[in-house]
Amino acid sequence: MAFDGIFLHLIKNEISSRLLGFRVDKIHQPSKEEILFTFRTYEGSEKLLLSAKADSSRIQLTSQFIENPKKPPMLTMLLRKLLCGAKLVDIRQEGFERILTLVFDARNDLGDPVEYRLIIEIMGKYSNIILVDKKNKIIDCVKKIDESKSSVREILPGLTYRLPPEQDKMNILSDSIADIEARMKALGTTRGKAASKVIQGVSPIVANEIEFDLSLSGLREHIANPVPTAVILDKPKDFTYFMPHQYGDLCTYKVFDTLSELVDYFYYEQVRIERIRQRSNDLFHRLNTLKERAVRKSVNRQRELDECADKDRYKIYGDLINANLHRLEKGSMFYDLENYYDEMKPVRIPVDPTLTPAQNAQRYYKTYRKKQIAQDKLLDFIAEADSEAEYLDTVIDELTRATTDSEISAIRDELRSVGLVSNSGAKASRQKKLSPRMFKSSEGFTIFVGRNNVQNDRLTLKTAKNYDLWFHVKDAPGSHVIVEAQKDKPFTDKVIRQAAMLACVHSKASMSSNVAVDYTIVKNVHKPNGAKPGMVIYDDYKTEYVTPNEEELSEVIEVE
Template identity: 50%
Template structure:
């Protein structure tokens, strides 16, 4: 991760142009270490995302709608009281340190103008978001007392002191030849020397000096930066403000229009999956266990079913004994008879304690027992496979869940199906989540179900008969409805919707994913089927390779 001092300078310059002079409309705290400020601008609402997470501290404009907890945390309520309707007047930096200071002009309860600073310290596990007034700390998203740090406490009422600075050279305020001379004089490898001498660069930038990057070139790139993300096998692993040559052809570089857009892309997939996995870990383990049990149940029943394969032979033996009753005697260990159908000799085991008629009835009884067992086992196996298939779709939904609300909806679905005990029998049903919305070619809206219950509602109740229904052929995944409005969608619109179906499925990382599509009128739900299970006819198939970039493009249109 390369959110270094120079990158932060580029980012805050961009944020200043977009947000300075705008007023705060809403403030959210989606999680313990994250804030979202909604600003009213001339071009609409823009959301400023601030994070103090150790593995993802950053500030940038985001297009992702924030999750708003039912009960806001105390720090969020404090910010709402102090900064609601406040105007952002300036974004300051401290040299090339990873510190951004957002200065607000607000009005207190007496109507007097008050200045607040929300200071974002982006420093790994020591990252923090601190509200300061007149040099004193009002509060922080992370309070640091003497038990945590003997050097610097961050507590309400304490004087705010900047973290210790780096004794390095700022390329914007130090002559390039002076910085270059310090590098040339170092006895260390170029990358290590650059890290020791130059303020505000990350290891990925420092390694470029080993490939011949000069201080003047670095200054030129920093003065005219471009947002670059580095990808390996289409997975983003780093980002920076200059073109990177150290990896050669092993990685791809992708540029973005803004630094905020880059960070939104880089962190979205990584943090979404990490956060939902953390929230849903116990649920995922529970459903995985249920799924494995269903597979084992099916396997055991199939073994029992295999034991019924000889039932017709038992009936034949009973028929042969009955037909030859007059030639058979009690006390025999076996009967040597001739098969009706093949003419081949057949030796049939017999119980010497039973008469021939009793031996025949014994085989008829065993035949009927296995006949009934076969019918029951076939149903059990079908039910076990259906259950396993359903639970696979639930696991897919858990992996793709984007918020705690999604996880809650999945828990309720499992409880309704008897797969999970309810925490509170009197618990009020949450408001149903809306489907994910995208815009395909021609301005057609595509709706994507978040879970099986919503898939049913979307396909069977909300979609119109002439809308297009899409689903991956070979993977569990979401139902996708392309709303046609009575017009025939273009091939590109169908392709866009198919990409969404593939992306929101277990096959999201696969290539050439088969996606079936048909009119909604051709989709039916079998009687008694579990949530999300449908059958469809008169369909066609598209093959697409889903990517996060394409899914994001459709979301942002």
């Protein structure tokens, strides 16, 4: 992740501008490695989160609701005793080191002024939050490091706090660009690797950008005018303080007003997506297994069908033998006959010498009839297996786009209803039906988007009216999209395009370009008898080709 020294410097400035001079109101410890401060400011309460988690170490202002334990840990009680009511008077950072020191003016039990410092070290698995006094004596810490864990630097109550060993790196703001460039060039390696080794506070994403096309003067400009940006590839991938170019069109980008909003979004999405992934893991495994089984069944049946392709040859052999019974005798290994089906060309027919010619003819007829019956049944089996694989593909697509526990539960219920998931362990209580997503177009049209196959059926076949517009991506799994008709207001090209974009982004083709989206009035959409949920047929349709983009989609507002 890109919570590097430079990013920490920028977020330090942001926190300083909003919290310096204000007092601590509340202190909580949401988890063993997180501390949450609430400050009283002129604008109201501000929450400051410090995390020493290995995979999400950071400091940030947050607006998220964070649940706190009912019984506060001992460290929380100590922090409350020493820092509640204390004023934040300074935030310090040595160069671009990933260490921040929060300096508090507090009062002791006698009412005398006393200084405490809360140090957060943002170093991956070595991250820590350490409370020290004015003389740098450690009072307590989130992670206690004794000599068994580190022979170089112990962190324990009572010891003197020492900074980690300094790295011999240069400061992009205070050192000259010429000196930095000379030192990078002397390493004789790629520009990105050299930047990581020479410049202080540079993360991999920034180093790669320097490798790609970013100049050092350009980096200075980004530091002076940060643009908080999240890089998204299906899910949040990385973040930094400027718009990166190294990913090109492979990723999408989301820009925020503040660095804290960016970090809030990034880690909230990371946690949410991971939680959803864990909850849906068993379903993904089950669905993929069922789909592989259906595909394998179709392939095997197709192989058997290919073996039936020569069935007519067996009928011809039977006919030729019957036509020449007067010439044939029992005991031959084969019969050499003229094929009157193929311009009397000679043909050698293998036979069973223990059978009479008539019996050999009947044996070929029997094989022909067997293959003919098998062919008819195999075509049905293949169609059924292909239909099941296609349906499972739509459910897998739904699951990849599920963002809430309710949506996952609805998909699970759908699979139970078609017998693909066991009813054992299902809750007896009926869950509230999910509503489709609802959007307002820029011209005031209401657009509905189905969340799953059952809801697609209900939306298209029961809720929508005959002359509403229906949209679906062509030849790919996706949501049904309905544009509600309005009296005396015809559908416009713009709303058709916006609805087609929504159909595209809520489908398996969401990352593709120039996607074909079919649309027609609901009256032309029908469900075949016995079809699986979400499966429909339609006629008299038109096709809109779209490539979703943020600018056009931003004109369509989702209604909560």
